[in-house]
Amino acid sequence: MKAIDKNAVSFGMSALQLMENAGFSLADKILDLSNRLEPFVLFVAGLGNNGGDTFVAARHLANQNVSSAVFLLGGENQIKTPESRLNFSLLKHSDAVSVFEIHSESEFKELFDVFSKKAEIWVDGIFGTGFSGSVKGIEKTAIDWMNAEKKSNLIVSVDLPSGMSPAVFSPAVFPSADSKDVLGSISGSISGSIINADVTVTFHKMKTFLESDFAQKYAGDVFVYPIGIPEFAEKYIGEGDLSLLSPRFSKSHKGNNGKVLIIAGGPYTGAPALAGMGALRVGCDIVTIAAPKNIFKEVATFAPEFIVRKLSQKCLSEADLPLLSDLIAAHDCVVIGPGLGRDSDSLLAAAKLIPYFKKAIIDADALSPMVLDALVKRNMDSEIMITPHYHEFVRIANYFKINLPGRREDLSSDELESAVFDISQKLNAVVLLKGKEDIIAFGDEIRYNLTGNAGMTVGGTGDVLAGVSGGLFAVNDAVLSAGCGAYICGKAGDLACRKKGFSLIPTDILKEIPSVLFNLTKSADDKMKYKYKNKNKKQKQKQKQKQKQKNKKTKKQKNKKSGCRR
Secondary structure, three states: OHHHHHHHHHOOOOHHHHHHHHHHHHHHHHHHHOOOOOOEEEEEEOOOHHHHHHHHHHHHHHHOOOEEEEEEEOOHHHOOOHHHHHHHHHHOOOOOEEEEEEOOHHHHHHHHHHHOOOOOEEEEEOOOOOOOOOOOHHHHHHHHHHHHHOOOOEEEEEOOOOOOOHHHHOOOOOOOOOHHHHHHHHHHHHHHHOOOOOEEEEEOOOOHHHHOHHHHHHHOEEEEEOOOOOOHHHHEOOHHHHOOOOOOOOOOOOOOOOEEEEEOOOOOOHHHHHHHHHHHHOOOOEEEEEEOOOOHHHHHHHOOOOEEEEOOOOOOOHHHHHHHHHHHHOOOEEEEOOOOOOOHHHHHHHHHHHHHOOEEEEOHHHOOHHHHHHHHHOOOOOEEEEOOOHHHHHHHHHHOOOOOOOOHHHOOHHHHHHHHHHHHHHHOOEEEEOOOOEEEEEOOEEEEEOOOOHHHHOOOHHHHHHHHHHHHHOOOOHHHHHHHHHHHHHHHHHHHHHHHHHHOOHHHHHHHHHHHHHOOOOOHHHHHHHHHHHHHHHHHHHHHHHHHHHHHHHHHHHHHHHOOOO
């Protein structure tokens, strides 16, 4: 949900507008729940966007002549987002709302005793979907007291009951557990710090974790309200998706952020190096390249950061299987195919490596019938991503006896989606279909990427994408890695195109990847504004200095004429 919000904002929607819509919906539900002619509402607000939603709701209720009290658990200067700060500031001008900044547990208890009996409805806006860890301090006091003192009062939670962490239900934490297993694992440690709500008002879509048996014990009746998030914020990959990537922890050690093995090259020299640099540029710790003996030295001299292992022949062969099986076991993810060539011995060796893969990206020449045979017959525990362009995709479709036209433009979007889903299902693999509009599909999920430009048809950009996706895949799931890989490469290509036009080359894309991931550069327009702003500032400083010197000279002349001595 956090990623979808961020996507909506990055595509042009205002974060303030989303908060306004959420607060309005919350106020509407509170009015619907009230049984009094003159209701009074107590809002308990945290310092994040959930608190912001309650500020908006209190303002809208005031416009309906409904009085309320808002407890901010902290000070105004501690509010985390500009949208929440603005709405808190607006709230203080309303005569129908009593606003309190609470800085201690004793202060909360004292004020709660006064207002809790008066209020028919208590609104819990302490924590949102971003909460994780354990509840402490004033927030813990607020949750405990609201649970303990509740009698005939109705508790309404915003988005989810405070103290409940959606991360608990993440597939990364419990990859195959159902809600009962999760409940058994965690209830003892967190059950005392979760609001017991009667109603939960959540936004945009039903959250998966709210449907679990565990969550239902705390959430009460769940109501979903739309807040105006456009469909394309979920459909298209955006900046929000990047925020879901595994973070780099300060205490991590070499290897914790991914180890990628690239099996590539033969007739083509540059492909393995471009893929390797792609993996390194997205933060992968270790990149090992298994390169044929005829290009071993060229690959090794491309970048000193590579660990390069020399294969026995001028192309991948079965003789290298013992070496490669050991290397596969020592790495988190394998990228196979860039620059591999179509030698039958190489493709047979690639097919025989499939059973060793835990995570793998299969690209370019490796997408052959022999490899597809091995993929279909493999142990389905392995996670596989394939990254074909359209002509390679047609070859894969032909393998499955699916007839597709020679040109992508001759398929409707629905027909293309259907074909991508079909092949993904048959291979039990994530499909990243490259093109003007990249398509990522797996299971019942489909995403699109619109970044990129016509200059990226230059040879080697697909190798960079394979490496980037591999570097991400080493520490993230396949769908996220495929989508973010496509977005990062396309965005980096767009930045490169601003500087180089359609003369861009793959190494230009590599140089721009850090800017996409870490926002290191401003847009061209921003740079021009900054340039002229600085220029004007310097001119003003010079003019000021000249005026100062002129005034000094004039003063001396006046003093001389008047006979004044200093």
